[in-house]
Amino acid sequence: MKIGILGLGLIGGSLGLDLRSQGHYVFGVSRRKSTCTKAVANGCADEASVDLNLLASAEVVFICTPIGLIIPTVRQLIAHLPSNVIITDVGSVKLPIVQAVSSMWDNFVGGHPMAGTADSGIEAARRNLFVARPYVLTPTDATQKAAITIVEEIVRQLGATVYHCPPEDHDRAVSWISHLPVMVSACLIAACMGETDAQVLQLAQKLASSGFRDTSRVGGGNPQLGVMMAQYNRQALLESLQKYRHNLDELIGWIERENWSALEEKLRATQQARSAFVDE
Numbered sequence: 346m347k348i349g350i351l352g353l354g355l356i357g358g359s360l361g362l363d364l365r366s367q368g369h370y371v372f373g374v375s376r377r378k379s380t381c382t383k384a385v386a387n388g389c390a391d392e393a394s395v396d397l398n399l400l401a402s403a404e405v406v407f408i409c410t411p412i413g414l415i416i417p418t419v420r421q422l423i424a425h426l427p428s429n430v431i432i433t434d435v436g437s438v439k440l441p442i443v444q445a446v447s448s449m450w451d452n453f454v455g456g457h458p459m460a461g462t463a464d465s466g467i468e469a470a471r472r473n474l475f476v477a478r479p480y481v482l483t484p485t486d487a488t489q490k491a492a493i494t495i496v497e498e499i500v501r502q503l504g505a506t507v508y509h510c511p512p513e514d515h516d517r518a519v520s521w522i523s524h525l526p527v528m529v530s531a532c533l534i535a536a537c538m539g540e541t542d543a544q545v546l547q548l549a550q551k552l553a554s555s556g557f558r559d560t561s562r563v564g565g566g567n568p569q570l571g572v573m574m575a576q577y578n579r580q581a582l583l584e585s586l587q588k589y590r591h592n593l594d595e596l597i598g599w600i601e602r603e604n605w606s607a608l609e610e611k612l613r614a615t616q617q618a619r620s621a622f623v624d625e
Contacts, residue, residue: 348499349374349403351418353384353393355461356435357409358470360503361389366472367502372399375467383467397425405495407456408434412573416445423450431492437519438577439483439512447487454496455483455512457519458505465567476504483512520581522622524574525589528582530564531571 346369350357353375361371365388373390374397375381381393392399400406400422410418415436422432433454436442443455460478462469480500484493500507510518540546575582599608 346370346405346499347372347403349400349406350390350409351397351400351406351422352409352411352414353380353389353467353470354409355465355469356458356474357407358384358387358389358467359460359472359474360407360409360435362387362470362472363475363503364499365389365391369499372403374399380467387467387470389467389470397422401425401427403430405431405433405499408432408436411569412436412438412442412577415442419446419449419453428452431495433496436577437523437574439481439515441577443483443485443512447485452489452492454488454492455515456496456500457481457483457515458500458503459523460505473504475500478505479508480505481508481510481515483510483515485512516578517581517584520578520585524578524582525585527563527566527571527574528586529589530561532564534561534564 348364348369349372350361350364351374353361353373357373361373361384365371371390371392373381373384373393374395375384375393376395378395381390381395384390384393403426406422406426408415408418408422415434419432419434426432429452431452431454432446432450433456434442434446435456435458437457439455439457443453446453446455458475458478458480460475460480462471462474480503482493482497482500497507537549538546540549596608596611598604599611
């Protein structure tokens with residue numbers, strides 16, 4: 346199958362590597378000629394260009410740009426595509442994208458691979474990034490069934506685990522396990538930097554180890570991505586943050602009152618609940 350990838354960063358580049366290994370012919374498009382050159386040299390694409398016309402012969406096109414660029418990018422792209430081409434995206438927010446793009450293009454299937462690393466750019470692309478990772482598809486009642494089937498088959502070839510859900514349910518779910526952690530982690534770092542004793546702050550920085558590394562990782566990521574999460578998933582994220590604030594206030598109250606039994610009960614409950622979210 347001829348597959349186009351628009352946006353050759355970590356996700357787009359990794360998609361290209363795996364799709365080519367499955368025998369697909371991959372067209373890549375990026376805003377920078379240097380990225381296109383690297384994509385071909387690194388095996389992420391068979392052909393790459395800054396010209397959207399390159400995607401005119403693709404059967405399926407993956408939009409792998411930042412969230413805020415997906416809708417305007419599709420608006421530009423569709424002038425270059427035959428009407429039977431399937432478009433899908435990898436954005437971490439789905440409802441506004443699905444609503445906007447579906448009104449422009451009948452053969453659109455919203456998607457979100459739950460995979461990534463702390464690195465970015467075409468240099469960060471790696472094989473098997475999606476193996477055993479969730480890949481969410483968010484079709485609506487109006488989504489073409491044939492398009493869903495084709496995108497799902499491609500995703501399964503990546504080794505990912507496919508989930509289907511309405512776009513609004515996706516956005517509520519990721520607000521808890523993806524977008525909220527970014528904000529909480531950022532606040533952790535900001536709180537630490539609020540230490541007014543320079544000597545103590547320097548000591549804390551020297552002593553920081555695995556616990557701080559794990560809990561601060563996503564808060565130290567791409568600031569633009571964090572802003573776009575908040576901007577495009579605003580309501581769901583606000584609800585998650587308010588619930589988090591309630592839990593934090595509860596903990597503060599127990600510690601102020603030295604209610605250690607209530608604190609221990611809470612920590613036991615969270616200890617047991619964690620395994621339902623992540624496997625160790």
